[in-house]
Amino acid sequence: MHISEGVLSAPALISGAAIAVAGVAVGVRKLDFDRIPHTAVLSAAFFVASLVHVPIGPSNVHLILNGLLGLLLGWAAFPAIMIALFLQAVLFQFGGLTTLGTNTVVMGLPAVICYLVFRPGVISRSSRVSRISSFSCGAISVFLSGVLVASALISTGESFYAAAKLIIIAHLPVMVIEGLITMLCVRFLKKVKPEILEVTHAKNSA
Amino acid sequence: MLKIVRKVVYFPRSRLVPIVSLVVVFLFCFSSPVFAHMVYLYAWVEGRTIYTESYFSGGGKVNNGLIQVFDPAGKKLLEGKTNAKGEFSFQIPRKTALTIVLNASMGHRGEYTLKADELGGIAAPETKKEQAVKVAKAESHSPMQVDADQIREIVGQTLDSRLRPIARSIARLREEKGPGLTEIVGGIGYIFGIMGLLLYFKSRKR
Numbered sequence: 001m002h003i004s005e006g007v008l009s010a011p012a013l014i015s016g017a018a019i020a021v022a023g024v025a026v027g028v029r030k031l032d033f034d035r036i037p038h039t040a041v042l043s044a045a046f047f048v049a050s051l052v053h054v055p056i057g058p059s060n061v062h063l064i065l066n067g068l069l070g071l072l073l074g075w076a077a078f079p080a081i082m083i084a085l086f087l088q089a090v091l092f093q094f095g096g097l098t099t100l101g102t103n104t105v106v107m108g109l110p111a112v113i114c115y116l117v118f119r120p121g122v123i124s125r126s127s128r129v130s131r132i133s134s135f136s137c138g139a140i141s142v143f144l145s146g147v148l149v150a151s152a153l154i155s156t157g158e159s160f161y162a163a164a165k166l167i168i169i170a171h172l173p174v175m176v177i178e179g180l181i182t183m184l185c186v187r188f189l190k191k192v193k194p195e196i197l198e199v200t201h202a203k204n205s206a
Numbered sequence: 207m208l209k210i211v212r213k214v215v216y217f218p219r220s221r222l223v224p225i226v227s228l229v230v231v232f233l234f235c236f237s238s239p240v241f242a243h244m245v246y247l248y249a250w251v252e253g254r255t256i257y258t259e260s261y262f263s264g265g266g267k268v269n270n271g272l273i274q275v276f277d278p279a280g281k282k283l284l285e286g287k288t289n290a291k292g293e294f295s296f297q298i299p300r301k302t303a304l305t306i307v308l309n310a311s312m313g314h315r316g317e318y319t320l321k322a323d324e325l326g327g328i329a330a331p332e333t334k335k336e337q338a339v340k341v342a343k344a345e346s347h348s349p350m351q352v353d354a355d356q357i358r359e360i361v362g363q364t365l366d367s368r369l370r371p372i373a374r375s376i377a378r379l380r381e382e383k384g385p386g387l388t389e390i391v392g393g394i395g396y397i398f399g400i401m402g403l404l405l406y407f408k409s410r411k412r
Binding site for chain 2: 004005006007033036037039040043044047048051083084087088091092
């Protein structure tokens with residue numbers, strides 16, 4: 001999902017960077033003192049997740065975990081993702097510095113959207129609703145990222161439907177795995193540290 | 207010592223199950239090759255031909271990827287598509303540094319630069335080669351008739367074929383920079399460093 005350097009045209013890069021800056025600004029404002037360590041831990045998890053490979057067919061794809069980040073961080077997912085992507089670009093040459101903004105939007109925007117949509121379901125008392133919502137949160141955020149990559153690639157002349165189809169088919173297994181991981185994490189956190197889920201919700205809705 | 211052992215023994219079962227399942231999922235994922243999905247391109251020179259090979263990390267070949275060759279001024283010299291094995295070869299178009307750019311779909315892009323001196327002495331045309339072979343055959347009968355140029359020619363050809371595997375693996379080594387443990391741990395360290403900085407500044411404001 002990382003878009004490499006030199007692929008996108010200037011308008012796509014600039015609009016990506018502008019949206020990313022706005023997202024990061026909102027994220028940093030909403031980030032309060034007590035949640036900094038928690039954000040850093042998830043940023044590190046996101047940073048490492050790209051190294052976890054899911055081999056499928058000829059190609060292989062990696063975990064993204066943006067749904068989980070969104071769910072646990074809300075808007076703070078934006079700065080967390082940007083820092084992790086920056087380090088991936090510098091240390092691993094995944095993506096690139098010029099595409100940092102676009103890549104941040106590609107992964108951060110679905111995280112925030114899924115946070116807003118699925119949060120109420122995830123913290124629901126009913127374990128069934130919670131399970132379904134957390135699975136969808138993990139899976140749909142990957143799906144949305146695929147759609148965003150495809151729309152960023154329109155500017156390069158690739159047709160949207162062809163690119164979107166290719167990316168989404170390649171990421172189907174990742175969607176399932178991310179859904180399962182998100183579900184497991186939510187279940188685990190509900191048992192062990194339910195305040196992580198509850199507290200962030202209370203603060204952001206207030 | 208005894209106390210620690212006791213703690214492990216009494217670790218609640220309800221927590222153990224999700225932890226173990228998460229660990230298993232991650233181990234399963236990590237067992238596949240740990241190179242992230244990036245696209246690699248490398249090239250080597252043999253006589254007057256430049257050979258390129260392109261593949262995704264994990265070993266999948268880039269089928270039908272677009273390869274473009276640029277000179278240092280950014281002028282496109284030629285382009286072509288890779289075959290099913292990810293290979294593409296072309297005659298040296300000009301004796302300058304060449305930048306070979308691969309554009310695989312989904313926003314993946316690879317680049318490889320050959321310096322002018324790597325192009326070596328552009329080998330003699332085919333006809334001369336054939337002559338040289340004839341000479342080589344004749345050599346066994348009357349070695350005294352071979353002049354210095356012809357010897358150079360024969361040695362050059364033999365070296366080319368002998369060095370082919372080495373040239374190939376050097377090109378491949380130069381390109382394959384998968385993230386090592388140092389980078390991964392370093393990246394995580396940076397994230398926690400940033401966390402520390404943020405905490406420091408925010409705590410001073412309080």
